[in-house]
Amino acid sequence: MAESSIFTLNSYTCGICESKLYNPKILKCFHVFCRGCLDKQSFCRQIYRIACPLCESLTSLNRDGIDGLVDYKFSYRSENEQSRIQCQMCDKRGAASSKCEDCQELMCKECHDYHNKHNKFKSHSIVPIDTEGNGTVLKDDACMQVATVEKMCQEHYKYCCPIEEFCKSCSKPVCSVCMLGLHKGHKTEPFQTTVAKARTSLSVASRGLKSRLPFLESLLNEALHEEKKYNNHIKNTRVEIKELSERLKLDVCRKIDEITDENICKLDSMAHTDKAVLETYRKDVNKSKKTIDGLLYATENLLEFGNKSDLIETFTELETRLCHYEHNYGITMPDIFEPLLKPGSIKLNQLYDAVGQIEREQRPMTNSFIAVKQKPSSHLVDNENAFTKQKSFNLDFRVNSVVCTYNTDAVLVLVGTQLKIISADSSYKDFVVIQCGKCRVRPVGHTQNNVYFILIKKESLCLFRFSQISQQIEEVDVKITFTHACTVDNDTLLLLNQSKGTFYEIDNKGRVINTFGSELLAQNFNGLNYISCMCVTAVSRILICTDKSLYAFTFSGKLEQLFQDKNSYFWQVCEDQRGNVFVADRANGNERICLFTPYGHYIGDILPPNAHNATKILLDFAIDRCGNLWTFSGSNDGFILPDKSEINIYSYT
Incomplete structure (x- = not known):
């Protein structure tokens, strides 16, 4: 980027070569680079994945490699074409003279005339654009803040169903047919309202970020x-x-x-x-x-x-x-x-x-070189009615742990060695029984097609998966020793050997495809007596919970964030579809659920100590696909394990 505190689109350069973008590609983390620069970066060819050179977030690649990445369609035009706004509807790339508000596409004169003649597009709203300026639509700026585009639903395109609502539970635009099907009963709002909120929120965030540039x-x-x-x-x-x-x-x-x-x-x-x-x-x-x-x-x-x-x-x-x-x-x-x-x-x-000898001074010479970090905040949980109890019911059995969400308003739980599906209407049904003898079962996580478990046999750990396609339980042939495991993406898993301070990433066959660690990683782990859980967030950060700390590592083994609270006992973590990370604190007399960013920054407590019931202990918690927080509690009778479960469902979307 140009060395200036004033950010402009013209001033942006590739973060690798620091030159003007050429054939730009966009990664999952929204950073844009030249295609050739990305091709020179090292990436793991076994799993077709690349790490962002700037933020170290991971982006999955298909078999086309870098060529399979999405082209950045908003790339600023070359100097020869900046004065000429091109048509986005035809291949002639003629000069654009108007814009269809419904299709959100720029049109040349021929496409404009065709749009007005065709019966399907005749009702669309067409506005002229400023061909002498920078291609902006000649429309009142105040109107542009709330203007939205009704595109066709991709799932029901053949029915010509326009997008009318936005499903807040699934973070997905839907049409009227969707709301009668998979998204029935979900929390929704008008799509235009969501777009206006998103535009306003992004504008505010962008202005705030620009203010940090000086x-x-x-x-x-x-x-x-x-x-x-x-x-x-x-x-x-x-x-x-x-x-x-x-x-x-x-x-x-x-x-x-x-x-x-x-x-x-x-x-x-x-x-x-x-x-x-x-x-x-x-x-x-x-x-x-x-x-x-x-x-x-x-x-x-x-x-x-x-x-x-x-x-x-x-x-x-x-x-x-x-x-x-x-x-x-x-x-x-x-x-x-x-x-x-x-x-x-x-x-x-x-x-x-x-x-004499060269030694470092005890006091730093860069006393004035201080980077100020702002307190993290979350715009994802901003509902004033968030975490109000919606439902509460009891079950006549004890839930050992939550495995994953199931469908929309149901979760898959582990009861002994049996999987059960519990719905928000308090009904439940048996799903499958894990045949493991007297071994203890511990859920690891789920991917698109598999649910993974750990069987604890004496001192060793074995990894199993339940295939939702074959409906069979299979053992994963893992050749390495590990102490903790969690799912990543692309049906891969991350294993941790705590004594070595080393991570191993394996595929669904148990083959090691990536290994990383560092002296700092091993040094921190040497002081850890017990790791309660581990998970990988949407921004490719590895969160590890111990009794009084929460660590955030990158996939290069670098310790990026550390949160400590001597009065806490962090033991469980989960992440919803929008990047909210919830961490359960089960300290005696201080049971609570905390909210973190996916980078490991603490935001605040969302449920105060013993919000569910002062006489209950928190057994587990989960987030369903409707945007509800489930807590599973049991009677607090000292050393006697509870034989029943109380479920409370809180809404926060």
Whole structure:
């Protein structure tokens, strides 16, 4: 998108290539991208699904892949055709001059004339358009706010039945034939009223979102400023490290030179001392040698040339001296310890202490970079009469858990190992019995054609499904170990191995088609003692309930939202067709049902503590296809399980 806080259709660009949209495709999350850009994105080919590069929501693909995605028909025209509004009814793509209010299509002159002549379209309302401007209908803006189009019902098109009502229970436009058939008894309102409300609601939401753009623009500018400041800090720190190292090198070299000179001086001093000792010793030895030489010289001359008188006169003393020096001719060598260099050593930690280390500052430098999040709200539950009790009745058996909705105003429940259908008129009938012996049965969820269960056998879990086509119960061959499971879409399931903190997505045959997890995921799960339930919402977020927390993960394993309440015990969650997420809190003395967004943001309590009955405990709850909230309660008799069920039905559409 262009870097401006003012949003215009012309300024929008592809969120991947950031260029003008070319052959745009729209995803389930309503984000629009170039077809070529989406084709380059990685997606799981086993299940034909792609994750939005912006919000990470998942969009299912058919076998055509990216080509099977819906073309974005509201794409802004290219620069060559922006000044020319084309006809939407014929293949000639001529310049449009009028618009049919009933068909909601732009028409050229030929299609306009044909429309006026044909009996089927002769009664349609046709208005001219502003061909000089931007293609808007020349009609009062106030009238346009409430103007609606009566299209033909797609299911009863052959009967030429126009859409007259909007089914609030099914969130679907219906005709008079629909209201007599599948939508009989549902809450409806005039289709024109629904369109006017939708137009107003979307306009208000769009204006509110546009008002956030200047703030986001300021955040971008702040981020650029902080990035520039950070880069300057990194640059200065790099220079500081180098300068410190150079100074340290000079100091170390200078100190090494000083130590070297000191050692050499010590060595010279030791050498001078030792040389003096050796010189003295040498002189003493030389003197001793000369003494002996003198005695030998005198003795030899006496023996050779002396007479008898000389010999007898000197014999005694001379012999004494000769015998003395014969036994004492040597001089003891002095002890001299030679100087040695004892090598030194430098430890690495001493170098780190000397040079220093890079560590992060304790306080963040981006104190002013704060993104403000508004408190979430829901426009889906806005009826002032919402959650008023419509019906209440008792059953003579205990409902273990709700499996899924059935038809319109009925739910499928699990009673022991038997499935029963309970209707809003308090009637019920047996559906099917799950043959599992003494194993405990726990419902997982349902898809379009299958209802899935978990059988608990001792310490292991087995996955079964009830096929609504074959009316048979079959075991799903799962090769991995898991602790929790829930249904996703396209008849796939999501399994969780809590000890590993890893998710496994499997198909209806039990084959693993996707695996994901993260260190953050495992780190959070290591602190979780008990996970009560898990579900996947319409916006591709994995909600996990624990005793005091509700986690919201994306399909990449990222923890996106965390809600905690130390006084709660979240144990059950369900989502209706319009994106409302209801979470049951069964804390002692504080039983309630909370409303969350599909992204995991807490909105508020919809039923106050013990709204159904202060002497009852909440067993389970569900949403039927008529937009009613069912609560299943039992008598609160301490540790004794209730043998009967009380059902209260609240309306909120």
